Amino acid sequence: MRKLIPLLQNVPIFQDLTTNELEAIAPLFVERTFKKGTIIFFEGDLGDEFFLIESGVVKIYRIDYAKEIILALFRDGDFFGEMSLIQKGLTRSATAETLETSTIYTLVRSEFYQFLERTPKLSLRLLEANMERLRKANEQIYDLTFLDVRMRIIKVVHRLAEEHGIIKQGNLMINMKLTHQQLANLAGTVRESVTKVLQELQEDQIITIQKKMIYINNLEAMKKLFPPPTS
Incomplete structure (x- = not known):
């Protein structure tokens, strides 16, 4: 052992x-x-x-x-x-x-x-x-309750990058192959919404998807999409 x-x-x-x-x-x-x-x-x-x-x-x-x-x-x-x-x-x-x-x-x-x-x-x-673990659970509950679908999906991608990201090809890669349906299940939405938001993030050059792996090109730009913190 x-x-x-x-x-x-x-x-x-x-x-x-x-x-x-x-x-x-x-x-x-x-x-x-x-x-x-x-x-x-x-x-x-x-x-x-x-x-x-x-x-x-x-x-x-x-x-x-x-x-x-x-x-x-x-x-x-x-x-x-x-x-x-x-x-x-x-x-x-x-x-x-x-x-x-x-x-x-x-x-x-x-x-x-x-x-x-x-x-x-x-x-x-x-x-x-x-x-x-309780803090993270409370954050997820808040996101599911108060954030719109697009923002929930973006925060899921960001959280996965923070928790499972590794540096590859000079960018942060989420080291986990996930289907759009699995991402939808994480964000509490439907697969079609995930597909749409991921495409938008690619068009804005914030992420790149290669062989079903998500690369974060600009983590700071992604964070700027978050809503301002509540007082």
Whole structure:
């Protein structure tokens, strides 16, 4: 499990642990491989596992009146299911599904809790991680409630660039192949609207799309499209 340690060092929850502490917690994780399209858990399932992605992509979503709403996309180095580490008996608030073959490390609550008792500084980091997730969720709720469709789509593209962007060919590339329908599910709209807005952004030379990958040519120009902050 030593290969897991570099991955753990980049996870906010575990970043304060010493090498010895990381070597102690690493064996508690179980490595699992999920094929593309595998449901890892359903909304409403009893949750007692934490998930850390070594490779692959996972979408977190809910079904609202037969319509899929994507709440988050996670890939290499990301984690999810952290709420299950805090309280026993919680049910999953959304469904998790792989978008490609994924290698994921899992940690059950009972194993983590014993380690937590010996390493209380983990509690603060776990709280901070949950507060950051809550902040992002509140921002998404605000966007879906108060922003028009065009602005929601632009903010989704911007958020994906911030969370999953890598430098390639001198520009910021969203390191994730997503269909227009998946982008629509992230923005709470329909595929046709996404296609229209992406075309407009290309015409304004703010983005470029090559082989289904989105490149951000001018991140600052994109941010200038945002509505002014409310006082």
